[in-house]
Amino acid sequence: MGRSPCCEKMGLKKGPWTPEEDQKLLTYIEHHGHGSWRALPPKAGLQRCGKSCRLRWTNYLRPDIKRGKFSLQEDQSIIQLHALIGNRWSAIATHLPKRTDNEIKNYWNTHLKKRLTKLGIDPMTHKPRHHHGSGSGHAKDAANISHMAQWESARLEAEARLVRESKLQVISTTNPNHLLISSSSDATHQGHVINKAPPGLPCLDVLRAWQGTWSTKPTVRNVNSTIISGGSMMSMDDLESPTSTLNFPHINALNPPMQNAVNINGLNENPVVPSEVLQDNVNVTFGCMDACAATLAWFVEEGTFSSGNDEEVGNVIMPAGVSNIMMEDFTDVLVYNSSLAGEISDNGGSHFEENRSYWDSILNLVNASPSGSPVF
DNA sequence: AAATGCTCCAACCGCGGCTGA
DNA sequence: TTCAGCCGCGGTTGGAGCATT
Numbered sequence: 001m002g003r004s005p006c007c008e009k010m011g012l013k014k015g016p017w018t019p020e021e022d023q024k025l026l027t028y029i030e031h032h033g034h035g036s037w038r039a040l041p042p043k044a045g046l047q048r049c050g051k052s053c054r055l056r057w058t059n060y061l062r063p064d065i066k067r068g069k070f071s072l073q074e075d076q077s078i079i080q081l082h083a084l085i086g087n088r089w090s091a092i093a094t095h096l097p098k099r100t101d102n103e104i105k106n107y108w109n110t111h112l113k114k115r116l117t118k119l120g121i122d123p124m125t126h127k128p129r130h131h132h133g134s135g136s137g138h139a140k141d142a143a144n145i146s147h148m149a150q151w152e153s154a155r156l157e158a159e160a161r162l163v164r165e166s167k168l169q170v171i172s173t174t175n176p177n178h179l180l181i182s183s184s185s186d187a188t189h190q191g192h193v194i195n196k197a198p199p200g201l202p203c204l205d206v207l208r209a210w211q212g213t214w215s216t217k218p219t220v221r222n223v224n225s226t227i228i229s230g231g232s233m234m235s236m237d238d239l240e241s242p243t244s245t246l247n248f249p250h251i252n253a254l255n256p257p258m259q260n261a262v263n264i265n266g267l268n269e270n271p272v273v274p275s276e277v278l279q280d281n282v283n284v285t286f287g288c289m290d291a292c293a294a295t296l297a298w299f300v301e302e303g304t305f306s307s308g309n310d311e312e313v314g315n316v317i318m319p320a321g322v323s324n325i326m327m328e329d330f331t332d333v334l335v336y337n338s339s340l341a342g343e344i345s346d347n348g349g350s351h352f353e354e355n356r357s358y359w360d361s362i363l364n365l366v367n368a369s370p371s372g373s374p375v376f
Numbered sequence: 377a378a379a380t381g382c383t384c385c386a387a388c389c390g391c392g393g394c395t396g397a
Numbered sequence: 398t399t400c401a402g403c404c405g406c407g408g409t410t411g412g413a414g415c416a417t418t
Contacts, residue, residue: 014387014388015386015387015388016412016413017386017387036403036404037403038402038404050404051388051389051403051405054405059387060386060387088407089406089407090406101405101406102385102386103385105407106384107385109384109385109408110383110385
């Protein structure tokens with residue numbers, strides 16, 4: 001590859017792994033764990049550097065890797081997380097169980113980025129190239145989004161580290177010969193276990209303190225009726241990530257879309273929360289709007305809605321007409337979410353028409369494509 | 377059938393952060 | 398405090414396989 005041959009100069013093999021090498025590595029790790037990667041190759045009888053072994057294991061041989069096509073929900077998650085935290089693949093992978101950071105990175109570079117580009121959405125900023133912002137208000141939103149992105153980014157990194165540290169603790173207290181798993185992609189799964197562990201883990205306290213630093217407000221109800229408890233860990237059960245501070249109204253709205261539309265409309269009956277309390281959550285909602293656009297276009301392109309549950313079999317393929325009707329309802333849901341946020345925050349609902357226009361423009365863009373064919 | 381172009385992904389490299397001496 | 402060793406992450410690449418001409 002025209003780079004300095006770090007392994008070659010030591011007489012070590014590079015390039016594609018043979019089935020025999022895979023078997024050696026698998027067998028060794030199953031019996032001994034990987035321990036020090038640097039020390040592993042000679043013990044396992046491999047003419048490879050430790051780095052190469054680690055990569056092979058974490059990206060390919062690990063038994064808990066899910067391979068194959070990404071689901072629509074996984075697409076959503078990647079887009080939304082990327083909109084928030086950028087190219088932090090390992091952090092994104094912690095929210096996609098059984099997917100490796102490398103796989104997500106490849107998928108982004110080969111599929112998602114291109115599709116967003118074709119949609120006219122900048123894959124780096126997640127904004128439409130001809131975004132119709134509203135002057136200073138838009139700049140303010142952008143600043144808030146940036147603030148939240150930094151917050152979430154730091155939180156995800158802390159979460160990933162927490163998972164890694166806790167894994168070491170768990171392993172050290174169990175069978176020393178237990179299979180060591182060191183990839184980040186299983187972090188979400190592992191994180192559930194860890195976060196249900198008895199309180200007292202120092203790392204958890206650190207994370208709590210970290211969250212408390214930013215979230216000093218009292219318990220509030222956000223636009224999606226999820227209770228967020230400021231200064232302490234929130235309810236885990238409702239969230240995709242065990243410690244996520246975010247929620248994505250459109251995800252819930254789509255799983256399935258119609259039922260959740262009812263749920264969201266039901267918010268009218270909920271007590272209105274003071275604007276200062278909701279502000280942060282509202283900002284997140286707006287921060288995800290552009291990512292929502294891409295996601296929405298997805299569903300129209302595919303003509304499908306995911307069940308949202310990997311356990312269920314298959315997606316429902318809808319006729320174009322039905323799809324359009326559902327898209328209109330979906331728009332209402334999204335507009336409602338964002339306009340509710342706007343109402344509660346500071347503009348007395350002034351976002352409503354603007355957001356409706358925004359989503360209508362996305363729908364028009366999508367619907368302008370030939371019937372039943374991708375828009376890109 | 378052959379040549380060419382394109383897509384995809386496994387695997388590499390370099391850098392930065394962490395840890396222990 | 399410094400430094401060396403190690404690990405993990407993100408960016409990048411080579412090449413296999415597929416599609417198109």
